[in-house]
Amino acid sequence: MRVMILTAGLGTRLRxxxxxxxxxxxxxxxxxxxxxxxxDLLDLEPEELICVTGYLGHQIEQFVRAHYSQIPLxxxxxxxxxxxxxxxxxxxxxxxxxxxVFGDGLVAIDxxxxxxxxxxxxxxCKEVDDPRRFGVAVVEQGRITRLVEKPTEPVSNLAVVxxxxxxxxxxxxxxxxxxxxxxxxxxxEYYLANALQVMIERGELLRAETVPMWRDCGTIEALLDTxxxxxxxxHSRSTQGDYAVIIPPVNIxxxxxxxxxxxxxxxxxxxxxxxxxxIIKDSIINAGARIQSMIMTSSLIGDNAYVDGFxxxxxxxxxxxxxxx
Numbered sequence: 001m002r003v004m005i006l007t008a009g010l011g012t013r014l015r016x017x018x019x020x021x022x023x024x025x026x027x028x029x030x031x032x033x034x035x036x037x038x039x040d041l042l043d044l045e046p047e048e049l050i051c052v053t054g055y056l057g058h059q060i061e062q063f064v065r066a067h068y069s070q071i072p073l074x075x076x077x078x079x080x081x082x083x084x085x086x087x088x089x090x091x092x093x094x095x096x097x098x099x100x101v102f103g104d105g106l107v108a109i110d111x112x113x114x115x116x117x118x119x120x121x122x123x124x125c126k127e128v129d130d131p132r133r134f135g136v137a138v139v140e141q142g143r144i145t146r147l148v149e150k151p152t153e154p155v156s157n158l159a160v161v162x163x164x165x166x167x168x169x170x171x172x173x174x175x176x177x178x179x180x181x182x183x184x185x186x187x188x189e190y191y192l193a194n195a196l197q198v199m200i201e202r203g204e205l206l207r208a209e210t211v212p213m214w215r216d217c218g219t220i221e222a223l224l225d226t227x228x229x230x231x232x233x234x235h236s237r238s239t240q241g242d243y244a245v246i247i248p249p250v251n252i253x254x255x256x257x258x259x260x261x262x263x264x265x266x267x268x269x270x271x272x273x274x275x276x277x278x279i280i281k282d283s284i285i286n287a288g289a290r291i292q293s294m295i296m297t298s299s300l301i302g303d304n305a306y307v308d309g310f311x312x313x314x315x316x317x318x319x320x321x322x323x324x325x
Contacts, residue, residue, distance in 0.1 A: 001099060004051075005024075005038070005103045007054075009023055014219065014220065027268070033105075047072065051075050052087040060075075076091060085180075096168065099114075100163070106226060107163050108213035121207065135147060136151055147200075164196070175199045224282060224284065243259065245262045261277060263275065265282070267280050272288040273291070278292070286300075291307050
């Protein structure tokens with residue numbers, strides 16, 4: 001099975017952090033979102049990992065090549081943002097089983113069920129209270145009959161979470177070619193849902209598989225929520241500091257410096273960061289950042305930023321210098 005991860009988005013909802021790095025490389029619970037995604041899929045033993053990149057895509061390629069060279073890799077560039085289906089179609093020569101993954105969220109899937117259902121398509125879904133913000137799947141007698149983007153009427157509460165398994169990639173590529181030829185798009189973008197709907201109408205069997213966990217990483221609030229979840233579910237890593245109180249769960253890099261501070265709960269502090277004379281909870285402090293004399297909560301501090309003397313919620317981009325006084 002091949003795995004394709006779509007990583008070309010601009011990540012505008014995560015600015016200023018995505019001015020300097022692509023959204024999938026924003027860190028949560030000790031490592032980039034993309035690393036969480038790939039690490040969780042390694043035991044599927046993909047025969048090829050395909051990354052579709054765009055904005056700052058060279059950083060994606062450098063990271064993946066540096067950390068996952070044991071997998072056959074391919075990188076494709078979507079030069080113009082024309083939608084998910086257009087991104088997938090860059091690999092229109094693919095045949096055989098394909099898992100398509102959106103690179104801005106974390107999903108827990110039943111991998112054994114995926115292996116058992118290798119001859120059926122699976123669209124992974126999560127029940128939500130308000131389906132109007134999502135694409136949803138309409139299911140009848142065990143199979144998906146319709147996919148609806150952001151429905152105004154409550155046709156289904158099964159939100160599609162950005163994981164799709166297709167037993168034969170060639171049929172997906174043919175459906176994408178069809179919607180492109182017919183110009184089926186929305187605001188200049190070709191949606192994967194429309195191509196999958198074509199497949200359904202041609203008789204493709206697609207089933208909805210409900211997932212136990214889906215965490216978005218596309219906004220500051222969502223990223224902090226995902227950080228809390230991951231720290232509570234196996235990604236906690238503590239360390240000692242000088243005159244420091246550590247309240248788990250936290251994820252603190254071994255070389256981070258913590259002095260005269262109270263850290264936690266739900267704090268991730270990356271390599272090379274320095275925290276002195278501060279109280280920090282429910283926050284992510286990225287690599288090389290320096291925090292001095294702070295009371296901080298619900299904050300995201302970028303790489304190599306310097307913050308001194310605030311008591312607030314902060315969203316500070318890379319290399320910023322913020323001082324009080």
